Amino acid sequence: MKKFMNTAETMVAESVDGFVRAHADFVVFGTDRQCVRRRHLTPGKVAVISGGGAGHEPMHIGFVGQGMLDAACVGHVFTSPTPGQIIGAIEEADNGAGCLLIVKNYDGDIMNFEMAMEMAAGRHAVEMVIVSDDIETARIGEGRGRRGVAGTLIVEKIVGAAAEQGRPLAELKLLGDGLNGRIRSMGVALTGVTVPHTQRSTFTLGATEIEMGVGIHGEPGHSRQPFSTADDIVRYLCETISRDIDVQPGTKALLFINGLGGTPPAELYLAFNAARRFMEERSIPVERSLVGTYVTSLDMQGLSATLALLTKEEMTLWDAPVATGALRW
Amino acid sequence: MKKFMNTAETMVAESVDGFVRAHADFVVFGTDRQCVRRRHLTPGKVAVISGGGAGHEPMHIGFVGQGMLDAACVGHVFTSPTPGQIIGAIEEADNGAGCLLIVKNYDGDIMNFEMAMEMAAGRHAVEMVIVSDDIETARIGEGRGRRGVAGTLIVEKIVGAAAEQGRPLAELKLLGDGLNGRIRSMGVALTGVTVPHTQRSTFTLGATEIEMGVGIHGEPGHSRQPFSTADDIVRYLCETISRDIDVQPGTKALLFINGLGGTPPAELYLAFNAARRFMEERSIPVERSLVGTYVTSLDMQGLSATLALLTKEEMTLWDAPVATGALRW
Numbered sequence: 001m002k003k004f005m006n007t008a009e010t011m012v013a014e015s016v017d018g019f020v021r022a023h024a025d026f027v028v029f030g031t032d033r034q035c036v037r038r039r040h041l042t043p044g045k046v047a048v049i050s051g052g053g054a055g056h057e058p059m060h061i062g063f064v065g066q067g068m069l070d071a072a073c074v075g076h077v078f079t080s081p082t083p084g085q086i087i088g089a090i091e092e093a094d095n096g097a098g099c100l101l102i103v104k105n106y107d108g109d110i111m112n113f114e115m116a117m118e119m120a121a122g123r124h125a126v127e128m129v130i131v132s133d134d135i136e137t138a139r140i141g142e143g144r145g146r147r148g149v150a151g152t153l154i155v156e157k158i159v160g161a162a163a164e165q166g167r168p169l170a171e172l173k174l175l176g177d178g179l180n181g182r183i184r185s186m187g188v189a190l191t192g193v194t195v196p197h198t199q200r201s202t203f204t205l206g207a208t209e210i211e212m213g214v215g216i217h218g219e220p221g222h223s224r225q226p227f228s229t230a231d232d233i234v235r236y237l238c239e240t241i242s243r244d245i246d247v248q249p250g251t252k253a254l255l256f257i258n259g260l261g262g263t264p265p266a267e268l269y270l271a272f273n274a275a276r277r278f279m280e281e282r283s284i285p286v287e288r289s290l291v292g293t294y295v296t297s298l299d300m301q302g303l304s305a306t307l308a309l310l311t312k313e314e315m316t317l318w319d320a321p322v323a324t325g326a327l328r329w
Numbered sequence: 330m331k332k333f334m335n336t337a338e339t340m341v342a343e344s345v346d347g348f349v350r351a352h353a354d355f356v357v358f359g360t361d362r363q364c365v366r367r368r369h370l371t372p373g374k375v376a377v378i379s380g381g382g383a384g385h386e387p388m389h390i391g392f393v394g395q396g397m398l399d400a401a402c403v404g405h406v407f408t409s410p411t412p413g414q415i416i417g418a419i420e421e422a423d424n425g426a427g428c429l430l431i432v433k434n435y436d437g438d439i440m441n442f443e444m445a446m447e448m449a450a451g452r453h454a455v456e457m458v459i460v461s462d463d464i465e466t467a468r469i470g471e472g473r474g475r476r477g478v479a480g481t482l483i484v485e486k487i488v489g490a491a492a493e494q495g496r497p498l499a500e501l502k503l504l505g506d507g508l509n510g511r512i513r514s515m516g517v518a519l520t521g522v523t524v525p526h527t528q529r530s531t532f533t534l535g536a537t538e539i540e541m542g543v544g545i546h547g548e549p550g551h552s553r554q555p556f557s558t559a560d561d562i563v564r565y566l567c568e569t570i571s572r573d574i575d576v577q578p579g580t581k582a583l584l585f586i587n588g589l590g591g592t593p594p595a596e597l598y599l600a601f602n603a604a605r606r607f608m609e610e611r612s613i614p615v616e617r618s619l620v621g622t623y624v625t626s627l628d629m630q631g632l633s634a635t636l637a638l639l640t641k642e643e644m645t646l647w648d649a650p651v652a653t654g655a656l657r658w
Contacts, residue, residue, distance in 0.1 A: 002519040002520075002536070002537075002539070002556050002630070003519075003596055004519075004559040004562065004563075004592065004596040004597075004599055004600045004632065005558070005559050005596065005599060006558045006559050006560050006599075006603075007558075011595075011599060012595075014559075014599045014602050014603075015595045015596070015598045015599040015602070016598070017602045018597075018598035018599055018600070018601040018602030018603075018605070018620070019598045019620075021601070021602065021605055021618070022598065022601055022605075022618045022619075022620045054595070055595070057593070057594045057595035057598065058594050062594070190331040190332075190333075191331075207331070208331075210331070227331050229334070229335045229336075230333040230334050230335050230343075231335055233333065234333075261593035261594075262591045262592075262593060262628075262630070263333065263591075263628075264386070264590035264591060264622070264625050264627060264628050265386045265387050265391070265590075265622060265625065265655075266340075266341075266344045266383070266384070266386035266625070266627070267332055267333035267334065267344070267628075268333075268347075269344045269345070269347035269348045269351065269386065270333055270334060270335075270340060270343045270344040270347055271333045271347070272347040272350070272351055273343050273344070273346045273347030273350065274343075274347075276347070276350055276351075289350070289351045290351075291347070291348075291351045293593070293594060293622065296593050296594065296595070298593060298595070299591075299592075299593050299596075299630075301331070301591070301628075303333065323658070326594075328657045328658055329652070329657055
């Protein structure tokens, strides 16, 4: 396994260092490097905080900045940040209006974020939104049901924009929960993911095999399928996610093709082309789109498709300005 | 070779289709799909046009938009666009103030862009800036000397910003030529690049080998080296590029770590961290930075380091707003 790293022990710290230095105009480390936060926090604004294991970069640190997150905590590879890190972020980012935690639905993350909430009780008003957009990992029976994957970006962008408008904590919590019910994702892998500490792939695929329904931690999917054309693969993803979501009157679709780490931009745009055509044939009008490598699984070659049905208000919040390391408009 | 594609014959067209649809708010196809251009051209402004072979996405179509390019032509994989495409772009984008062509230094590209200039003679004022930032490919003896690689982005950004201010063609030509002399790049590959038509890799590396000094078309580099730490690899790149450029008084450094297609963001940030440390140790103050996958070689796992020494004016142009598919601030 060849990767640009020095040691498995230092790779996360060195990568986050690089990120913070590359974007030093608007992010800084929190005290004791417990989080990465905005350089300038806005008084009176609800702090939107997220975090999770490393290995998914640019998520979440790449979403810290104007119009999105106030702070993000980074754990070890595929491991939740500690309650100590999270309470550190809460203490640093809370400007008096409380904190909204956006958490991907994994047992480890939920446990640690809940513990931090308990530690903050009485001193900080804290609410939590759990993102669970991955329709395939539900079937693996991980207890908490569907996990949070690329759709997390959409929740963080829209809730972040609403927080920037000065909306109160309770309203942001409602917005996030409502949104989560209308986002569906599914991923496909052409290769497994190489975990740095073990130097091993979590699963191995043959030259003509793909893994359908993968998670972002190298979890195997629900089926191994023969490699096929981009049209076939994307159709399978899009059929599955669009079947699982009620296309409600008054909502508009956002279609997001996300690279899982090792997939070049040209292939992502090609897959987007196929996905958009699929949605149009099903009379699902795609009003907004996003194509790029945002929520990764280390070096995995693969992609995920996310369909979000947004209200008019949510669409306006999606369009609102954002200035982060990874997302900017 | 597993890629997200349908056929090798249609992959470029489908990918460009996906790009244009994903960014339909500000780009459109030119007549007969000869180029991708801004939806709204600015009267009286010099048109900045680029282009080249496909396989380097998001370059150049990802740089079309406010503050950067007016139009870009896409050839087949690793093949120059035709003179017909280029003259099409000139005719469409020229708003009366003339056109500046930004061309990477390859025989095929230069021949076709020069042919288009001849075809335009008498009807359009056209100048050309040739970018040749790749210090390693000079040694391969390709006739025209150093090739154009990731540094092209910097020329297109800065000249594009100057064009947006309404500066005349002759001035933009001088700006671009001057800039090119102060940009150096070098690339390293962990894997070869798989060419879709042949389904073959242009060179094959063992599990503990890297290729130092690679071009962006799968050209082999100047030496095969043993795989090593990110610090070692990045130090080699940075030593080579910084030795080759005069650090002049009054200029400030822009450091750009570019992914070659299959390298995940976390590794790029880690490499940036090492590169920035190197430059600081050499008293080269890095005033601006860019980290991401912008100038690719299909699915190659690898990266390039680019050092640009900018004048104060060029730095202001670098900072000026840009709104394209790939670059936005």
